[in-house]
Amino acid sequence: MFxxxxxxxxTTARHCxxxxxxxxxxxxxxxxxxxxxxxxxxxxxxxxxxxxWPHDHLLHHRAADGTRDSLVxxxxxRQAGICLSHRxxxxxxxxxxxxxxxxxxxDAPLRDTGDGADVLFDVALRRVPGSPRRFRLSADADLVVxxxxxxxxxxxxxxxxxxHYALVRSRSAAAAAPFDVPDLAxxxxxLPPAAVGRDRHDAVLLASLGDASAGWxxxxxxxxPALFDHGSDHVPGMVIVEGFRQAVVxxxxxxxxxxxxxxxxxxxxxxxGELGQPVTITAAPERGGGYLLAxxxxxxxxxxALAAVGAAGAPFGGxxxxxxAGAC
Numbered sequence: 001m002f003x004x005x006x007x008x009x010x011t012t013a014r015h016c017x018x019x020x021x022x023x024x025x026x027x028x029x030x031x032x033x034x035x036x037x038x039x040x041x042x043x044x045x046x047x048x049x050x051x052x053w054p055h056d057h058l059l060h061h062r063a064a065d066g067t068r069d070s071l072v073x074x075x076x077x078r079q080a081g082i083c084l085s086h087r088x089x090x091x092x093x094x095x096x097x098x099x100x101x102x103x104x105x106x107d108a109p110l111r112d113t114g115d116g117a118d119v120l121f122d123v124a125l126r127r128v129p130g131s132p133r134r135f136r137l138s139a140d141a142d143l144v145v146x147x148x149x150x151x152x153x154x155x156x157x158x159x160x161x162x163x164h165y166a167l168v169r170s171r172s173a174a175a176a177a178p179f180d181v182p183d184l185a186x187x188x189x190x191l192p193p194a195a196v197g198r199d200r201h202d203a204v205l206l207a208s209l210g211d212a213s214a215g216w217x218x219x220x221x222x223x224x225p226a227l228f229d230h231g232s233d234h235v236p237g238m239v240i241v242e243g244f245r246q247a248v249v250x251x252x253x254x255x256x257x258x259x260x261x262x263x264x265x266x267x268x269x270x271x272x273g274e275l276g277q278p279v280t281i282t283a284a285p286e287r288g289g290g291y292l293l294a295x296x297x298x299x300x301x302x303x304x305a306l307a308a309v310g311a312a313g314a315p316f317g318g319x320x321x322x323x324x325a326g327a328c
Contacts, residue, residue, distance in 0.1 A: 281295055
């Protein structure tokens with residue numbers, strides 16, 4: 001499907017936006033949610049991953065000037081990690097993927113021609129040495145658009161057999177025994193779409209708690225066709241990441257009016273979020289720029305992140321520590 005010169009990034013292929021890898025290889029139920037068109041091994045655990053990016057999508061919006069919402073990098077990389085694990089590292093289909101962390105940094109605004117035909121993820125995949133029955137992997141990628149590197153992304157995850165995952169989840173659920181909280185859902189009001197950088201009401205994940213310093217409640221619609229494309233026994237990691245993105249947009253607009261875009265994000269997942277229990281998202285300015293984010297459920301912190309708006313900023317110097325517990 002593609003014939004790409006990796007030195008120049010030139011593509012002489014016939015890109016077909018309708019073609020995609022099998023849904024099962026990226027753990028999706030609907031074709032429209034599959035963002036990978038083609039995967040090609042390059043040797044030494046390097047792979048050329050070609051995306052198929054939609055013109056419009058709940059989480060992957062493309063503006064009129066061609067600028068793409070940076071969250072498309074997160075979901076594309078997530079799907080690439082799952083696909084490469086199954087196809088090239090023999091991870092069985094019944095294994096659950098548990099995400100430890102995800103980072104990306106853009107040097108320039110992400111602007112493609114419309115369907116990802118000029119985009120390449122040059123991915124290096126590594127399996128952490130250890131037991132042959134244990135799958136702990138990491139991936140680093142250069143993001144190339146039109147032959148030019150415009151950013152980088154990395155991800156760390158485990159693939160667990162069903163029995164091991166069930167044990168991990170049961171321990172996590174026990175630690176998150178229901179806590180006494182008021183019924184916030186009845187009081188919290190969804191923010192306007194424009195406030196979170198979206199143009200649809202069903203894309204808004206933040207609801208006001210009445211006190212800006214308290215953060216926002218994360219809205220969970222388990223019937224949503226994109227956010228909950230397939231069944232989940234926890235709050236999906238991508239829902240939390242999108243909640244973080246929206247929180248940064250709100251905070252950045254307060255600091256400097258305009259249309260802020262997230263250019264860097266470093267996320268660590270610490271615990272599973274239990275469905276049906278309120279999750280609060282907070283965003284606090286950091287000295288030197290950027291925002292420190294947290295997703296909490298009662299007294300438990302589910303995930304933390306550092307984010308910066310705009311491209312071409314300096315990458316964050318260190319990762320946030322975390323044991324990892326955000327399933328893919």
